[in-house]
Amino acid sequence: MIPREWIPTRTTRTHLAFLALPVALFATFYVYPIISSVYLSMHSWDGFSPDMRWVGLQNYKTLLAQPRFFNAVLNNIAWVAFMLIVPTGIGLMLAAILDRGIRGESVYRIIFFLPFTIPAVAVAAIWRWMYEPTNGLITTVLDLAGLGWAAQNWLGDPAVVNASLMGAVAWWTTGFAFLVFFAGLRNIPTECIEAARIEGATSWQIFWKVSFPLLWPSTIIVLGMSAIDAMRLFDIVWAMTQGGPAYSSEVLATQMYDLAFGRFEMGRASAVSVYLLLIAAVVIMPYILYMSSRVQDSEAE
Amino acid sequence: MSKSTFLGAMALTALLGSSAYAQDNFEVWHYYAAGSELAGMNALIDYSNSQAKDAKFTGVVVPGNVVELRRQLQTAFLGGRPPAAYQSSMAFELKAFVDGGRLHPIPDVWEQIKGDEIFPAGVQRVVKIGGQPYGVPFDLSLINNVFYNVKLFKELGLEVPTDWDSFAKACSALSKAGYQPLGNAGGTFWSLYNFYSPLVSIVGEEGYYKIARGELGFDSPEFSKALDLYRDKMIPCYAKNWSGKTWTQTADDVVNGSTGMFMMGAWVAAYFEQAGFKGGEGFDLFQAPGTVGKSVFQMDVLAVPAGPEATIAAANQFLVAAASPEGQAAFAVPKGSLAPNVKVDASVYNYAGAKLAKQFSDASAKDAVLPNLFFLLPTALGTELGNQIQRFAIDPSDATKAEVISTLEGLRQEALANKAFIAW
Amino acid sequence: MSAALQQHQTALTRTVLVVFAVIFMAPLVIAVLTSFKSPPELTQVLSFPGEFYWQNYSIAFSRMGRGLINSIAITVPAVALSILIGAVAGYPLAYMRGAGGKFVYFILLTGMLVPFQIVQIPLFFLVQGLGLYDTIAGMWLVHTAYAVPFCTFFMRNFFASVPRSMYEAALIDGCGPARYFWKLLLPASTSGLAALAIIQSRAIWNDLLFAITLTSSDQSRPVTVQISGFASSLQVEYGPLMAGTLVSILPVMVAYLVFQKSFVRGLLGGAGK
Numbered sequence: 001m002i003p004r005e006w007i008p009t010r011t012t013r014t015h016l017a018f019l020a021l022p023v024a025l026f027a028t029f030y031v032y033p034i035i036s037s038v039y040l041s042m043h044s045w046d047g048f049s050p051d052m053r054w055v056g057l058q059n060y061k062t063l064l065a066q067p068r069f070f071n072a073v074l075n076n077i078a079w080v081a082f083m084l085i086v087p088t089g090i091g092l093m094l095a096a097i098l099d100r101g102i103r104g105e106s107v108y109r110i111i112f113f114l115p116f117t118i119p120a121v122a123v124a125a126i127w128r129w130m131y132e133p134t135n136g137l138i139t140t141v142l143d144l145a146g147l148g149w150a151a152q153n154w155l156g157d158p159a160v161v162n163a164s165l166m167g168a169v170a171w172w173t174t175g176f177a178f179l180v181f182f183a184g185l186r187n188i189p190t191e192c193i194e195a196a197r198i199e200g201a202t203s204w205q206i207f208w209k210v211s212f213p214l215l216w217p218s219t220i221i222v223l224g225m226s227a228i229d230a231m232r233l234f235d236i237v238w239a240m241t242q243g244g245p246a247y248s249s250e251v252l253a254t255q256m257y258d259l260a261f262g263r264f265e266m267g268r269a270s271a272v273s274v275y276l277l278l279i280a281a282v283v284i285m286p287y288i289l290y291m292s293s294r295v296q297d298s299e300a301e
Numbered sequence: 302m303s304k305s306t307f308l309g310a311m312a313l314t315a316l317l318g319s320s321a322y323a324q325d326n327f328e329v330w331h332y333y334a335a336g337s338e339l340a341g342m343n344a345l346i347d348y349s350n351s352q353a354k355d356a357k358f359t360g361v362v363v364p365g366n367v368v369e370l371r372r373q374l375q376t377a378f379l380g381g382r383p384p385a386a387y388q389s390s391m392a393f394e395l396k397a398f399v400d401g402g403r404l405h406p407i408p409d410v411w412e413q414i415k416g417d418e419i420f421p422a423g424v425q426r427v428v429k430i431g432g433q434p435y436g437v438p439f440d441l442s443l444i445n446n447v448f449y450n451v452k453l454f455k456e457l458g459l460e461v462p463t464d465w466d467s468f469a470k471a472c473s474a475l476s477k478a479g480y481q482p483l484g485n486a487g488g489t490f491w492s493l494y495n496f497y498s499p500l501v502s503i504v505g506e507e508g509y510y511k512i513a514r515g516e517l518g519f520d521s522p523e524f525s526k527a528l529d530l531y532r533d534k535m536i537p538c539y540a541k542n543w544s545g546k547t548w549t550q551t552a553d554d555v556v557n558g559s560t561g562m563f564m565m566g567a568w569v570a571a572y573f574e575q576a577g578f579k580g581g582e583g584f585d586l587f588q589a590p591g592t593v594g595k596s597v598f599q600m601d602v603l604a605v606p607a608g609p610e611a612t613i614a615a616a617n618q619f620l621v622a623a624a625s626p627e628g629q630a631a632f633a634v635p636k637g638s639l640a641p642n643v644k645v646d647a648s649v650y651n652y653a654g655a656k657l658a659k660q661f662s663d664a665s666a667k668d669a670v671l672p673n674l675f676f677l678l679p680t681a682l683g684t685e686l687g688n689q690i691q692r693f694a695i696d697p698s699d700a701t702k703a704e705v706i707s708t709l710e711g712l713r714q715e716a717l718a719n720k721a722f723i724a725w
Numbered sequence: 726m727s728a729a730l731q732q733h734q735t736a737l738t739r740t741v742l743v744v745f746a747v748i749f750m751a752p753l754v755i756a757v758l759t760s761f762k763s764p765p766e767l768t769q770v771l772s773f774p775g776e777f778y779w780q781n782y783s784i785a786f787s788r789m790g791r792g793l794i795n796s797i798a799i800t801v802p803a804v805a806l807s808i809l810i811g812a813v814a815g816y817p818l819a820y821m822r823g824a825g826g827k828f829v830y831f832i833l834l835t836g837m838l839v840p841f842q843i844v845q846i847p848l849f850f851l852v853q854g855l856g857l858y859d860t861i862a863g864m865w866l867v868h869t870a871y872a873v874p875f876c877t878f879f880m881r882n883f884f885a886s887v888p889r890s891m892y893e894a895a896l897i898d899g900c901g902p903a904r905y906f907w908k909l910l911l912p913a914s915t916s917g918l919a920a921l922a923i924i925q926s927r928a929i930w931n932d933l934l935f936a937i938t939l940t941s942s943d944q945s946r947p948v949t950v951q952i953s954g955f956a957s958s959l960q961v962e963y964g965p966l967m968a969g970t971l972v973s974i975l976p977v978m979v980a981y982l983v984f985q986k987s988f989v990r991g992l993l994g995g996a997g998k
Contacts, residue, residue: 014902015817019829022814022873028851029870030836033844047375049401094745097738109985110978111746114753117977119931121953122970125963126752129759129770132550133542134559137751140771156487156545158695171752176924183920203734217886221879224837232840235933239956245487245544246692253840260842261372263681264397273843280838289831328941334954335962361941364953369937376849376938382858549961553768568959577765 034277040270047266059271069272072250073279075162079233079251080283082166083173083226090170091177091222092215096207099185109182116175124239127168131155155241158248165249169236173229177222184218185211227287231280252276327358327385327615329603332370333636334362337571341636342388345439348631349622356615358385367394374606378403383606385616389436391427391600392676393683396723398604399430405605406433410617414624419642421661423670426725427677428602436602437620438641439632442567443657444494444673445501445597446586449562450555453480454585465502465534465590472538475561481540484551484563485694489687491548492694493675494597495564495589499530502591506669513677515722519709528705532697534590538562544695552576555584564589566599570653571637580652588660596664599673600641672725679721682712760967767963781964782972788955789969792948796930797976798861799947803868804925804980808918810869811876812884816906818877819884820892830881836874845938852939859940864947867939868929876921883917884910919984926980930973948973 041059045052063069094112098105115123130137131154139151154164188211196206234253237243243250243258250258252272260269333342339362346360363373367390377383383403389395398404411417411434417425420438428436447462454461454471457478462468475482485491501509503526504517511517517524540560543551552569554560556578563569573584588594603623605616622628629640630649637651639658643665647658664670675683689705716722759767760781761774818830848867849858857863887910895905911918933949940946952973955966 011896011902012821015821015826018813018817018903018906022810022833022877023829025810025870026833026836026873029844029848029867030839030874032851033847034839036847037843046397046401048378048398048403090745094742097742100738102739102742108742108746110982111749113981114974114978115749117927117931117974117981118970119933119949119952119973121933121949121956122756122966125956125961125966126756128547128550129755130752131545132770133545134554135770137755137771153542153545156542156695171749179923180920183916187916217882220882224878225875228837231838234840234842241487242489244489244688244691245695246688253842256840257368257372257842258684261368261375262684264371265681270843273840276840277835277838281835284838285831285835332957334957335965336960338960339954359942362950362954362957363937364933364950364957366957366959372845373937376846379846380849380853380858382853547961548959553770556768566959572960575764576768 037270037273040267041274043267045266046264047260052267055267059268060275062268063271063275068247068250069255069275071247072252072255073275075249075251076231076233076276076279077283078162079166079230080227083169083230084223086166087170087174088177088222088226090174091179092181094174094178095181095185096211098182099211100203112178113175115172116179118172120172120235121239123168123172124236127171128155128240130168131164156245158245161241161245161249165237165240168240169233172236173226176225180218180222181215184215187218188214224284224287227284228280231276231284252279327356327612327619328361329358329386329388329619330361330363330370330373330384331388332363332366333388334364337575337636341440341632341634341638344635345623345628345632348628349619352622352625352628353615353618356618358615358619374398374403378606383608385608385612386603386605386619388440388601389604390676391436391438391602392672392725393678393680393723394676395428395435395602395604396430397680398606399435403606404435405607405613405616406435407437407605407617407620408434410434410437410620410624413621416624419624419644421641421643421665421670422668423596423598423665423672424600424641427600427672430723436604437624438600438602439623439629440601440636441639441641441661442599443596443639443661444566444599445498445564445589445592445595446567446657446660447483447562447564447589448555448569448573448584448586450558450560451581451583451585453478453558453561461585461587462590463587463593465530468590469534469538471562476538480558481554481560482562483535483538483540484546484554484560484565485539485543486546486548486551486565487544487691488548489684489691490675491565492691493687494566494673495535495694496527496531496690497597497671497674498564498589498591499535500524500527500674501595501597501671503527503530506595506671509671509674510677510725513674513722514724515713515717519706519713525702525706528693528702531693532702536694536697539694544691567639567653567657568637570657574637574651574653580656584653586653586656594664594667595669595671596661597671597673598661599676677723677725679716682709682716682721685709685712756967756971759963760971762964764964778964781968784962784965785955785969785972788965789948789951789972791943792946792951793973793976795861795945796947796949796973799864799868799945800926800929800976803865803872803929804922806865806869807872807876807925807929808880808921810873811880811921812906812911812914812918814873814877815880815882815884816910818881820889820902830877833874833877837878841871841934845934848935849938857939859942859945861945863939864935864945867935868932871935872925872928876925879921879924880914880917883914883921887913923981923984926984927977930977 042054042056043052044055098108133139133153142148142151152160155161192210193206196210232253233251237249237251237254241249243254256269256272259265259272329346331342333339342360346358350358363370416434424438428434428438457474459471459474460467462471472482485495504523508517508523548565549572551563552572555563556576570580578584603620605613624642626642626644629642629645633640634649639661647655650658675687686709689709693701693705758774761777763778766772766774818826852858852863857866895909931949933953936947936950952969955962955969
């Protein structure tokens, strides 16, 4: 006999029906490729020939012994930290300023969103000029400002290249954080703000005590997406430096690409991607879960 | 799941997909998507279309470079719908796909075009795998020339360097006059191509091939000496911040007269011309020290994937047309590269092209042509060599040198154990 | 707060805005200038073009050809389908109680961690097996499928912020859960859908990886493939590249402006103010 509580109610049945198609798509387009990646990662395979040799966990062990692999992992973690703080922080600041009703608001709104619409390959080409170490715009502006000593070999110095890439990415992606925060701020009932103002709060206080807590849904989306984009970062790094010079700007996704197609080591590349998944799961999933439960709690209140 | 089940499943899916697919239009995949490269490719395809009676070819651009094309090919091979022909690099690039059973040998085409006569021996060597030809060369560029700004050389009264001493003199004169002596650019290839000149100086042609065959170790005294020569004579000449520039940005510096010399593949001449900087007036070129009388070259070929007979027959027509003097010139002239076919008349070339063609035929006559080592080595080793040499050029310390040597030697031992080297 | 202080603050915020606007615009100004430069002028990065060299635009247009139309034909339906699927999946996940819903949600979210480069080969088999290789419909399917995790995440969070009382009231009134979704929840969610549409337009319009893998002919290749072709191999055609880029971001900007309007309207009429 089936226990009564196992028989789905009409609501549950509808819910399950709603989930059917998305879950089917997910199983086909995500689960199957991931399983095949795990399978490939246990082989030595060049990616196109019929002979595939079973090597067990050898690829995973080899990677763990390579400084190159750890460098990419550390770079990914640095990217997560950067993406959580910088584009998000700037986006929030710009949204907060604009939300106060500034003249020319709509123009600013377009300007801040514009870079986000540009394809990665064009962003890379534009920023290769910006970072040209002797005649590029950044070096030129620093020279004019008497700060010539601060100019760097932006993309050619292994110690500087990651920071340079991050600058370009901040320019590229801040528009996303800005957009979501701006929408979130507009979504806050004016009564809350008015009430606080009548009580004599400064705009600084209003922002941090009233608006910011009400921005949780926006914040979750922006932070979650930033962390995820940072983990699977690929095209901008590949288009600007291909992970160079000498692997210094490499992240896991570019390393995977280089192994698979630069060196015909498909098995090892798959192992990198499985590691990427695992690391991302460890770093990001708890965060996403925590954030989602926060939403549920806040409505339950 | 066993391997065979897995591959079987893949093959089945491939069959399902390809059964409904009839090819009436034959694709030629390449990554020459821009500028004079695209113009050359389109001219070649147009010419072949005018020659082939019963087949029409369309160029399909895979944006990117050899790495992106490999990715695309891999997918296509596994999915059972490769193109009729594609742009491939030479030597190991062919070997890898031959070993995978993905390429169709072209002895018939080779015989028809008289491949053994129209291509120099050095060129033939890198398109034959196990004695069988697998590609028709169509795009050859020398990579052992130094391009220089004529005005700067005149202004400083500099002689064109012919050996390491005169090269060092030119460097220091340019440097004293406030110019950047020698340009270079960031990336896996450019430092490596420069390094070939000290390498050949020390090990000679014989040693160069020994490295390619895995016979001469990276821990050998010769290789170490070559790194030292590179460190003493070239690296100090490099322009400030070279590693942060793309090759076109460095080429701009030469055009604008802030950098005196630039050792780069012959394609830089096409870039100069496009920028209105003319051969013989704005720029000129000389063979890098240690490679005088020799030619180090990079070359692309057209390869034919294994596939249905009709497709191969069409691809063969394409290759025959591409190998003819007309087809070769159709590509080489707009692209600014050399035609590998020796029957192409030298009068088709511009100033730089003619000089380079002369260099190449002189070197061929002495059998002193050296294919790009990057593609002679097993793929993973060649790629690592490029990365390590760039690393050394950025930081030429003894510590880096030791790491470069041990990394490369480790990979050489691994490749030896796998019998991956080829006796080119 | 004193008027003087307020004035001070406004001046400060205005300065911050202007500084950021300049930083945001500077690279774009370079892109615009470059798009008007003739090849010899390109060697000077920071110069002004001597005269407007329109050839870059005509080269860009002739090379992009059908690409722009293909991109529109791919993006518009794919955006609609992907936000719809996100809403369909996000709805039950926002309202389901218990571990089951959480588990499904968790699993779907893991999809966001998958780097798309690793799915290419199996994906190619799938799309080819379905007979959708090199078709625009194939691109709809793929963009919809790969949008499931993010769009679900986005719409679930959005629905979770819609007061639950609305849902419960509707159910008590005898409105079924499916009816509630289509008749009440979706129309009340235009702001969320619009925001997601903006994000998805940009993501799908700029996709290159799926496009290269799954299309090969001019009949279906989107404009990004042609644009990245300008920066391919050894040569980079900076003039046409920048011209093509500037042309190609226009549709996304239009989408942004259009959705932004309905987005604010949705907010004013909806749950918010």
